[in-house]
Amino acid sequence: MSDERSVVSLRAISQRFGRQPVLRRVDLELLAGTIVGLVGANGAGKTTLFSIVAGLLQPDGGARWLFGAAADEVDTATRARMAYVAHAPQLYGALSARENLQLHADLRRVCGLPTRAADEVLTELGLPREAFDRPMSAHSRGMAQRVALARALAARPELLVLDEPFTALDAGGREQLAQVLLGERARGAAVLLSSHDLDTLTQICDRVVLLERGELGRSVDHEGDRAVFRERAAALWTGRAASAGSGPAGALAPAAVLC
Amino acid sequence: MRVLRQALLLLRSELRQELRDFELLLTASFFTVVLLAMFYLSFASLQSKAHLAAIPGLMWLTIAFVGVLTLTRVFDREREADTLRALLAAPVERLAIYFAKAAMTLAVLMLCCMVLVPGLWLMFPAGAAFAEQPLATALLALLGCGGYVAIGALFAAGLATGAGKNTLLFIILYPLTTPVLMYALVTTRALLDHHPDLPSYLGQMAALDLILVSIAALLFETVLVGSGARSTSPKGQVPRTLSREPSA
Amino acid sequence: MRKLLPDLCLVAAMPLLVYSVHRVFLETPNERQMGTAFKIFFFHVPMGWICMLMAVVCGIAAGVQLRRRSTMGAAVALAAAEMGFVTGLGVLLTGPIWGNATWGTPWTGDARQVTTALLWLVIVAYLLLRHYGPRSSDRLAAALAIFGAVNVPIIYYAVKLWKTMHPSTGVVASLPPEMWASFWPALSGLLLCCLGLFGLRIRQLVLAEELDVAWVQAQDRA
Numbered sequence: 251m252s253d254e255r256s257v258v259s260l261r262a263i264s265q266r267f268g269r270q271p272v273l274r275r276v277d278l279e280l281l282a283g284t285i286v287g288l289v290g291a292n293g294a295g296k297t298t299l300f301s302i303v304a305g306l307l308q309p310d311g312g313a314r315w316l317f318g319a320a321a322d323e324v325d326t327a328t329r330a331r332m333a334y335v336a337h338a339p340q341l342y343g344a345l346s347a348r349e350n351l352q353l354h355a356d357l358r359r360v361c362g363l364p365t366r367a368a369d370e371v372l373t374e375l376g377l378p379r380e381a382f383d384r385p386m387s388a389h390s391r392g393m394a395q396r397v398a399l400a401r402a403l404a405a406r407p408e409l410l411v412l413d414e415p416f417t418a419l420d421a422g423g424r425e426q427l428a429q430v431l432l433g434e435r436a437r438g439a440a441v442l443l444s445s446h447d448l449d450t451l452t453q454i455c456d457r458v459v460l461l462e463r464g465e466l467g468r469s470v471d472h473e474g475d476r477a478v479f480r481e482r483a484a485a486l487w488t489g490r491a492a493s494a495g496s497g498p499a500g501a502l503a504p505a506a507v508l509c
Numbered sequence: 510m511r512v513l514r515q516a517l518l519l520l521r522s523e524l525r526q527e528l529r530d531f532e533l534l535l536t537a538s539f540f541t542v543v544l545l546a547m548f549y550l551s552f553a554s555l556q557s558k559a560h561l562a563a564i565p566g567l568m569w570l571t572i573a574f575v576g577v578l579t580l581t582r583v584f585d586r587e588r589e590a591d592t593l594r595a596l597l598a599a600p601v602e603r604l605a606i607y608f609a610k611a612a613m614t615l616a617v618l619m620l621c622c623m624v625l626v627p628g629l630w631l632m633f634p635a636g637a638a639f640a641e642q643p644l645a646t647a648l649l650a651l652l653g654c655g656g657y658v659a660i661g662a663l664f665a666a667g668l669a670t671g672a673g674k675n676t677l678l679f680i681i682l683y684p685l686t687t688p689v690l691m692y693a694l695v696t697t698r699a700l701l702d703h704h705p706d707l708p709s710y711l712g713q714m715a716a717l718d719l720i721l722v723s724i725a726a727l728l729f730e731t732v733l734v735g736s737g738a739r740s741t742s743p744k745g746q747v748p749r750t751l752s753r754e755p756s757a
Numbered sequence: 758m759r760k761l762l763p764d765l766c767l768v769a770a771m772p773l774l775v776y777s778v779h780r781v782f783l784e785t786p787n788e789r790q791m792g793t794a795f796k797i798f799f800f801h802v803p804m805g806w807i808c809m810l811m812a813v814v815c816g817i818a819a820g821v822q823l824r825r826r827s828t829m830g831a832a833v834a835l836a837a838a839e840m841g842f843v844t845g846l847g848v849l850l851t852g853p854i855w856g857n858a859t860w861g862t863p864w865t866g867d868a869r870q871v872t873t874a875l876l877w878l879v880i881v882a883y884l885l886l887r888h889y890g891p892r893s894s895d896r897l898a899a900a901l902a903i904f905g906a907v908n909v910p911i912i913y914y915a916v917k918l919w920k921t922m923h924p925s926t927g928v929v930a931s932l933p934p935e936m937w938a939s940f941w942p943a944l945s946g947l948l949l950c951c952l953g954l955f956g957l958r959i960r961q962l963v964l965a966e967e968l969d970v971a972w973v974q975a976q977d978r979a
Binding site: 664667668680681684731736 | 823824825826871872875878879881882885886889890891893894896897899900901903904905907908
């Protein structure tokens with residue numbers, strides 16, 4: 251398969267804060283049209299890794315390629331092709347859902363970038379119409395999460411980086427978001443997300459990878475049977491070596507992940 | 510052009526949020542009035558000559574204090590909701606963020622000057638020169654506040670993204686902005702004295718502001734996000750060894 | 758050889774400082790108007806120049822640190838700031854002593870005194886930010902150092918822009934030859950001493966960073 255499908259490629263990415271290593275020589279590749287789920291305990295380095303992919307943080311070591319080109323700095327044109335949703339919704343409390351989305355749509359329009367209509371994407375993520383014009387400070391955490399995701403999806407990005415997107419969503423919301431992400435994958439977008447919700451992850455991901463103390467460890471692939479995938483992902487999480495891991499992983503360099 | 514257009518959009522959003530509750534405008538204006546009252550109580554009994562010497566210091570001390578309050582509040586909104594990182598991750602020119610924040614802070618400070626300058630004139634008759642030279646006074650206020658804001662917006666943004674403590678803003682801002690404020694102070698004295706070199710002083714302030722804005726604009730993105738690391742691998746295409754067929 | 762440079766500077770500074778003290782106090786005549794107090798000039802002015810030099814070095818190193826994410830740049834900036842702090846403190850202590858003896862008041866509030874004090878405050882702010890700032894504060898501190906360096910030419914031209922009681926920048930140029938002969942050893946001695954300490958501090962900071970990296974690598978291997 252040619253490199254043209256590569257959306258994110260990280261090689262030997264390291265990050266250290268003083269004596270505290272956060273990421274240790276992480277290799278990661280993400281191809282278009284795939285969904286990769288990252289699991290890890292609190293403090294494993296997921297948010298730091300996502301910040302590096304999104305261009306919010308420069309790694310201490312290693313190299314980063316985005317959309318097939320070297321990305322020492324993530325410029326505006328590259329950021330236009332991706333969307334990042336952090337753990338916090340990152341929305342202005344005094345503005346309504348529609349206004350928050352409209353602001354980012356207007357900012358993108360200045361760069362000549364198309365954006366989906368705010369109403370359409372808010373409806374797709376299950377926000378009731380009467381809530382569109384309510385200030386974000388009046389919304390629940392779950393509603394705010396939906397609006398944040400809507401803002402990301404409105405941009406029709408080629409890469410979606412989502413830090414715990416299912417947080418605060420009810421069962422209906424999780425199901426809705428899962429379907430939306432599957433739709434994005436069908437559209438050819440690459441999705442990198444983290445979550446503690448293994449059930450939902452194994453429902454939509456092509457691969458689940460464990461990030462442990464800054465190192466990418468073993469991974470499991472979806473090989474046809476979602477139930478088996480769920481079981482193996484759970485074993486990955488609880489660290490039961492007997493039933494975890496995909497076949498070829500042992501032949502790879504310790505921290506390499508292939509999608 | 511893109512920078513300017515995005516800056517205007519962000520400024521419009523800032524103003525829209527502010528006009529919803531007027532929190533920043535009201536608190537900054539009230540703080541200005543409180544400082545005026547304190548200055549009046551402290552200095553009213555002095556002779557008119559002493560007023561003439563004190564007014565420039567009173568004016569720019571007030572701007573310094575209100576400026577920190579304003580910058581803190583402008584960026585607290587971003588810090589509380591982490592919205593600055595959303596802008597940094599979006600296809601928004603980083604310079605547009607700087608200009609929008611600086612413009613918002615400048616607008617609030619100019620509004621405070623509209624309370625401060627007439628207040629000083631009313632409380633201290635030696636301030637009559639402000640009324641006699643309104644254009645020069647307006648330009649002086651704009652240039653002085655502009656230089657202050659040029660520096661303040663950079664450091665307030667840096668502290669807002671780095672989970673920095675607000676107290677550090679005081680430590681950083683007062684020493685760095687004092688040269689700008691001193692220039693403003695000398696120019697204010699020249700204005701009050703009807704000094705013939707006033708246009709020259711205003712020109713020098715404009716030049717200083719231009720230098721400070723240029724340096725701050727150059728540093729903004731690097732301070733907030735960092736510059737690109739020196740690549741440890743060859744530039745160009747993704748290394749083939751890492752690419753493989755995805756599993757079914 | 759390069760590693761020994763700071764040590765060599767200190768070794769060279771020692772006899773120079775001894776000689777300059779001897780020369781200034783025992784062989785240099787008193788200045789006609791200022792009397793004995795003028796002898797402070799031979800230490801005050803070099804410290805002032807070194808303080809400004811360190812502020813500029815700090816600003817340039819901070820620029821390199823920001824642009825190239827250089828550990829050496831960060832170390833040079835911090836070491837320069839610390840040396841600027843020490844020499845600036847020396848200037849602010851010796852200046853009022855000289856001023857009190859010469860003008861009858863330790864602090865005249867003139868432009869150069871005030872802006873030198875402000876530069877010193879900027880250096881202190883930089884050191885506080887480096888020590889107490891959040892994770893990304895090294896970049897913020899670097900920006901502060903760059904702005905602080907911009908203050909240096911403002912200090913230099915302050916004499917020309919504002920009315921000042923401070924001796925004009927022409928004092929050094931108008932020194933008689935026998936005083937020049939005392940000025941250069943004092944300047945050289947202090948400069949070599951400061952450069953030696955500066956070099957040692959850079960070495961220490963770079964070593965500390967290398968130790969951190971090695972410690973992390975050792976943890977990874979374990």
